[in-house]
Amino acid sequence: MTSPPPMRALEQPAPHRLIRGFLGEDMVERLLAHAAARRDDFEVTTIGAEGRVDPNIRVSRVLRDLGPLREELDARFRAVMDEAVATLRLSPFVSTRLELELVAHGDGAFYGRHIDTRTGANDAATERVLTAVHYFHALPKGFDGGELRLHSFRPVDQGGRFVDIEPERDLLLLFPSWAPHEVRPIRCPSGAFMDSRFAINCWFRRARGK
Numbered sequence: 328m329t330s331p332p333p334m335r336a337l338e339q340p341a342p343h344r345l346i347r348g349f350l351g352e353d354m355v356e357r358l359l360a361h362a363a364a365r366r367d368d369f370e371v372t373t374i375g376a377e378g379r380v381d382p383n384i385r386v387s388r389v390l391r392d393l394g395p396l397r398e399e400l401d402a403r404f405r406a407v408m409d410e411a412v413a414t415l416r417l418s419p420f421v422s423t424r425l426e427l428e429l430v431a432h433g434d435g436a437f438y439g440r441h442i443d444t445r446t447g448a449n450d451a452a453t454e455r456v457l458t459a460v461h462y463f464h465a466l467p468k469g470f471d472g473g474e475l476r477l478h479s480f481r482p483v484d485q486g487g488r489f490v491d492i493e494p495e496r497d498l499l500l501l502f503p504s505w506a507p508h509e510v511r512p513i514r515c516p517s518g519a520f521m522d523s524r525f526a527i528n529c530w531f532r533r534a535r536g537k
């Protein structure tokens with residue numbers, strides 16, 4: 328009798344889904360114009376529920392006000408949720424208000440390995456379930472690096488694996504918020520803000536216990 332195959336779930340990068348050309352050129356240009364117009368309003372990003380700044384773990388800048396683009400973005404992200412939940416084999420859930428933000432990674436920026444689910448904030452009424460990241464940048468592209476590295480639960484030195492996803496212009500990446508991931512360092516020789524690696528982070532949240 329042959330024995331069943333060993334469990335590989337902990338060694339495999341989390342399931343993920345890529346959608347190229349997600350928003351279209353017109354919306355990408357409107358996003359770039361919004362970033363340019365609001366460049367002075369971007370703030371240093373933080374980590375954890377307490378909002379700590381730690382340049383050893385995370386360097387980037389964030390703008391939470393998406394202005395007149397917010398409503399359309401909300402609708403576009405919501406439109407892919409059910410299909411992503413099915414593809415990624417997540418338990419169906421009722422999404423609350425989406426968490427949306429615009430993040431700029433300039434020269435030397437990165438985000439070390441982490442998960443998006445806040446394990447410490449057990450009192451919060453809702454929690455992140457599904458992470459969506461939409462990438463865009465000006466043309467010609469002024470940076471390199473900045474791959475999204477999606478890890479398995481097990482670290483590499485214990486047989487784990489990872490996959491690197493290129494932050495292509497107008498690419499949407501979806502993965503479960505519990506999956507460990509990191510942003511590899513960005514090189515942006517001009518140092519110009521508009522040459523940054525831009526991304527919209529979108530978190531689909533569910534009411535806890537539902």
Ligand SMILES: O=C(O)CCC(=O)C(=O)O
Pocket residue numbers: 430438443460474475508509510526528
């Ligand atoms: O920009 C990315 O590729 C992912 C960003 C991220 O992991 C986060 O903000 O939690």
Ligand SMILES: [Fe+2]
Pocket residue numbers: 441442443508
């Ligand atoms: Fe993340």
